[in-house]
Amino acid sequence: MIEYELQGPHSEERSRIRLISALREGRFPQSVLIDGPAGIGKKKLAMELVRALMCTHPDHRPCGECFNCKMASNPEAVDLWLVPLLAKEASAKSAAEATSKTTAKTVEEYTKECVEKIVENPYSIEYLPPGATISVDLVRSLTKRFALKSSGVRCVIIAEADRMNTSAANAFLKTLEEVPPNTYFILTTESRDLLLETIRSRCLSLHLQPWTDDEVRSELEHRNGEAPSADVLGLSLGSPGRAMFFAENAMHLTELAVTFVNKSLEGDFSFLLKLVAEKVADKVVDDVNNVALFLDVLSFVLADIVRRQSGLSLRLPSAMEGVSERALNLTPVALNEALKTVQDTARMVASRSVNILVALQSLAIKLFDGYRQ
Numbered sequence: 113m114i115e116y117e118l119q120g121p122h123s124e125e126r127s128r129i130r131l132i133s134a135l136r137e138g139r140f141p142q143s144v145l146i147d148g149p150a151g152i153g154k155k156k157l158a159m160e161l162v163r164a165l166m167c168t169h170p171d172h173r174p175c176g177e178c179f180n181c182k183m184a185s186n187p188e189a190v191d192l193w194l195v196p197l198l199a200k201e202a203s204a205k206s207a208a209e210a211t212s213k214t215t216a217k218t219v220e221e222y223t224k225e226c227v228e229k230i231v232e233n234p235y236s237i238e239y240l241p242p243g244a245t246i247s248v249d250l251v252r253s254l255t256k257r258f259a260l261k262s263s264g265v266r267c268v269i270i271a272e273a274d275r276m277n278t279s280a281a282n283a284f285l286k287t288l289e290e291v292p293p294n295t296y297f298i299l300t301t302e303s304r305d306l307l308l309e310t311i312r313s314r315c316l317s318l319h320l321q322p323w324t325d326d327e328v329r330s331e332l333e334h335r336n337g338e339a340p341s342a343d344v345l346g347l348s349l350g351s352p353g354r355a356m357f358f359a360e361n362a363m364h365l366t367e368l369a370v371t372f373v374n375k376s377l378e379g380d381f382s383f384l385l386k387l388v389a390e391k392v393a394d395k396v397v398d399d400v401n402n403v404a405l406f407l408d409v410l411s412f413v414l415a416d417i418v419r420r421q422s423g424l425s426l427r428l429p430s431a432m433e434g435v436s437e438r439a440l441n442l443t444p445v446a447l448n449e450a451l452k453t454v455q456d457t458a459r460m461v462a463s464r465s466v467n468i469l470v471a472l473q474s475l476a477i478k479l480f481d482g483y484r485q
């Protein structure tokens with residue numbers, strides 16, 4: 113009997129046990145859907161699973177030594193991946209169409225650039241540009257990959273599967289019906305609800321739980337050589353990828369959020385509007401991703417004021433030292449209204465229905481509207 117062992121944190125153990133028993137009993141489903149918050153390690157688990165499925169070791173998989181195990185962690189192996197691309201990248205020529213005279217990048221090269229980032233840090237929450245999607249052409253390219261005969265197991269990891277539009281999703285369903293045996297798809301998504309029910313129902317579904325603070329801390333120590341600060345752990349929400357992002361960006365994002373609260377409450381709009389314009393120009397908050405993370409930090413600061421008033425422990429103990437006395441004395445109603453205003457802004461930014469600079473500047477004015485004295 114072949115023994116399987118998948119690596120990962122204790123918090124993921126239930127998901128690993130389900131996968132291992134399916135592998136052991138030889139009833140592995142054709143497609144697996146891994147969902148969970150950003151940066152939690154969905155692609156990391158997918159890669160581990162690909163190794164286990166493709167490994168050729170006679171009794172212990174993944175062995176980490178055989179050709180297939182090594183291929184599973186090689187960014188050159190672009191056939192193992194389907195990743196979202198920007199429209200101009202997805203419509204580039206494929207390697208098969210390119211001639212020796214072609215100098216423009218091919219779809220495979222764009223995919224490889226993305227896979228390199230994933231292999232280097234599968235937890236990263238900033239590896240994709242906003243607006244990258246899985247187009248119907250990319251999905252159709254799967255069928256071509258499977259046209260070549262192969263005796264072994266084949267796997268494809270579909271990262272951020274919810275970035276398929278309806279026609280891509282329908283093409284994927286068709287692909288599922290046509291693929292040869294011994295072919296497995298591992299889909300990852302931040303929210304399974306964003307996928308078509310017809311796809312969800314065909315997958316073994318796994319939901320990854322947030323990590324404990326200790327697990328996040330030790331992963332960051334292992335990667336960065338230093339422990340994350342209390343504020344970074346507080347912002348991570350049990351996601352090592354978020355912790356890595358905030359380990360690099362927490363300082364200026366928390367500082368900006370605290371200034372936002374203090375200055376907006378003072379009604380010092382000329383200062384704040386200028387500051388926002390500078391931060392947009394400096395690309396600190398200039399796209400859907402980093403603005404969403406900034407608004408998250410701002411919500412955390414507001415929520416921490418509530419926590420402090422209620423005598424609860426703070427998520428951002430260091431950043432809270434900069435919050436003005438006046439802000440610390442805001443009424444619960446004012447804080448609740450402010451939180452709602454931030455959430456409304458986050459929704460508008462996510463739906464791309466508003467210019468980012470305008471959204472942040474009007475947030476600066478609206479934040480404590482009616483509660484300034």
Ligand SMILES: [Zn+2]
Pocket residue numbers: 166167168169173174175176177178179180181182
């Ligand atoms: Zn192996």
